[in-house]
Amino acid sequence: MTTPVAVAFSVYLLAMLAIGVYAYRLVESHPDYILGGRKLGATVTALSAGAADMSGWLLLGLPGAAYAAGLNQIWIAVGLSLGAYLNWQFIAAKLRRYTELARNSLTLPDYLENRFRDSSRLLRATSAFVILFFFTIYTSAGLVSGAILFQQSFRLDYETALWIGTAVIVSYTFLGGFLAVCWTDTAQGVMMFVALLAVPLAAAGGLGGWEATIADVRAVDPDFLDVFAGLSFTGVVSLLAWGLGYFGQPHILARFMAVRSASEIPKARFIGMWWMILSLYGAIFTGVAAVAVYADGPLANPETAFIRLSQDLFNPWISGWLLAAILAAIMSTVSAQILVSASAITQDFYRSFLRPEAADKELVWLGRTGVIAIALAAVWLAGNPESTVLGLVAYAWAGFGAGFGPVVILSLVWPRMTRNGALAGMCAGAVTVVVWAQARADLWDVYEILPGFIAAAIAIVAVSLLGEKPVAEIRAEFARV
Amino acid sequence: MEPVLPLATWIAVFVPMPLLMALALLGLLLARRGKRE
Numbered sequence: 001m002t003t004p005v006a007v008a009f010s011v012y013l014l015a016m017l018a019i020g021v022y023a024y025r026l027v028e029s030h031p032d033y034i035l036g037g038r039k040l041g042a043t044v045t046a047l048s049a050g051a052a053d054m055s056g057w058l059l060l061g062l063p064g065a066a067y068a069a070g071l072n073q074i075w076i077a078v079g080l081s082l083g084a085y086l087n088w089q090f091i092a093a094k095l096r097r098y099t100e101l102a103r104n105s106l107t108l109p110d111y112l113e114n115r116f117r118d119s120s121r122l123l124r125a126t127s128a129f130v131i132l133f134f135f136t137i138y139t140s141a142g143l144v145s146g147a148i149l150f151q152q153s154f155r156l157d158y159e160t161a162l163w164i165g166t167a168v169i170v171s172y173t174f175l176g177g178f179l180a181v182c183w184t185d186t187a188q189g190v191m192m193f194v195a196l197l198a199v200p201l202a203a204a205g206g207l208g209g210w211e212a213t214i215a216d217v218r219a220v221d222p223d224f225l226d227v228f229a230g231l232s233f234t235g236v237v238s239l240l241a242w243g244l245g246y247f248g249q250p251h252i253l254a255r256f257m258a259v260r261s262a263s264e265i266p267k268a269r270f271i272g273m274w275w276m277i278l279s280l281y282g283a284i285f286t287g288v289a290a291v292a293v294y295a296d297g298p299l300a301n302p303e304t305a306f307i308r309l310s311q312d313l314f315n316p317w318i319s320g321w322l323l324a325a326i327l328a329a330i331m332s333t334v335s336a337q338i339l340v341s342a343s344a345i346t347q348d349f350y351r352s353f354l355r356p357e358a359a360d361k362e363l364v365w366l367g368r369t370g371v372i373a374i375a376l377a378a379v380w381l382a383g384n385p386e387s388t389v390l391g392l393v394a395y396a397w398a399g400f401g402a403g404f405g406p407v408v409i410l411s412l413v414w415p416r417m418t419r420n421g422a423l424a425g426m427c428a429g430a431v432t433v434v435v436w437a438q439a440r441a442d443l444w445d446v447y448e449i450l451p452g453f454i455a456a457a458i459a460i461v462a463v464s465l466l467g468e469k470p471v472a473e474i475r476a477e478f479a480r481v
Numbered sequence: 482m483e484p485v486l487p488l489a490t491w492i493a494v495f496v497p498m499p500l501l502m503a504l505a506l507l508g509l510l511l512a513r514r515g516k517r518e
Contacts, residue, residue: 071494082497225486281498
């Protein structure tokens with residue numbers, strides 16, 4: 001264990017805990033615990049949406065892919081940026097207004113039930129189940145990558161590393177709920193941003209500037225500079241299609257629902273998009289610069305590109321913080337997902353089905369218990385470092401994107417949409433993703449989110465038009481948004 | 482001398498994402514102006 005890394009990790013972890021303790025004092029009610037009382041400012045909304053969205057993939061996976069394949073990885077960055085922009089532009093403000101108007105909905109299942117006045121409870125139960133199922137897998141993948149980072153940085157055994165990482169994430173989420181998660185996300189987002197600018201700039205500076213770096217990369221392999229190298233049309237479409245996932249990610253949509261006012265959205269969109277795009281550039285250029293830096297001794301594992309450059313180019317007291325930024329990226333996503341899952345337990349199952357009369361305090365403590373329960377389930381799934389959950393992230397992203405994306409978009413823009421249409425869309429999207437993922441090699445080898453998204457949209461429109469028009473109360477509420 | 486990056490690469494890397502940043506900035510400026518008025 002190196003002292004500078006240990007100091008950076010410890011200071012960082014203590015700071016996150018301090019934020020959790022501070023937020024604990026501000027939680028007075030259940031809406032405070034699961035949605036921060038809807039009082040986030042633009043900066044916190046933007047950075048917490050960004051940091052909750054971007055996991056360790058941004059600092060490890062994407063630079064690794066760019067190191068292994070070059071600039072053709074720009075397509076996933078373009079797809080994600082476009083999806084995020086459209087989400088901010090067309091979904092954020094409307095969702096904020098609609099969730100408050102529709103009986104002050106606190107969660108996505110809550111919103112769907114209230115938006116369609118669904119007395120059958122089917123929409124709520126189905127969507128809450130999908131959230132719990134996919135987020136437990138998703139959270140578990142985050143815990144595995146966090147544990148591997150701890151393990152490699154401190155030579156701990158995997159299980160100890162897993163428990164340490166989980167304990168810190170759970171403590172601040174448990175204590176401070178949504179506000180703690182958003183404030184820690186903001187601090188974590190700043191760390192990620194600084195690290196992703198510092199590493200490629202230092203690498204390119206060391207190589208003699210941008211043109212010299214590109215010339216060095218060309219000398220290794222000119223294909224690294226070709227955005228179409230090794231990619232078919234379907235490959236490009238699949239990478240771009242990642243952007244469709246944004247419209248259905250409950251942990252990102254929750255940030256939109258929690259902003260102080262819809263009028264904060266233009267500022268939040270500006271901060272969020274600049275943060276995201278500069279970070280994506282930083283990640284890709286980190287990988288590309290690593291090609292030039294390690295031209296004579298290629299890295300055995302491409303995903304270590306960011307870690308190796310941090311260690312080789314910086315003073316250990318700085319590289320400790322750069323490595324802590326990886327932990328920040330992982331933790332910000334995991335905590336956001338654990339909290340949304342806990343809110344599905346309290347608001348969508350317990351309060352809706354078991355104890356509608358439950359008091360605020362009871363719900364807050366049940367939410368805290370839920371945080372621990374979800375974390376334990378995720379730790380159990382993450383049990384060993386060879387766990388297959390890491391491979392399931394793309395699957396969970398597609399499941400949410402196709403299952404909820406078209407439902408959320410159309411519910412905000414199409415007054416004729418019905419409860420049955422929403423249910424059909426959710427099922428069609430999720431089922432298509434599951435089936436396509438199994439059979440895509442035999443059908444069209446495209447990322448399953450694309451057919452899932454299209455199937456869901458068609459199902460919503462067809463089933464809605466086949467049924468009766470929504471009642472006047474729903475149409476009137478829609479008109480007020 | 483060879484160009485630094487092939488044209489298609491330069492366009493894919495440096496056009497769509499900066500354009501989105503510009504749109505986000507424009508949205509902010511328009512919203513600020515709307516608020517003042």
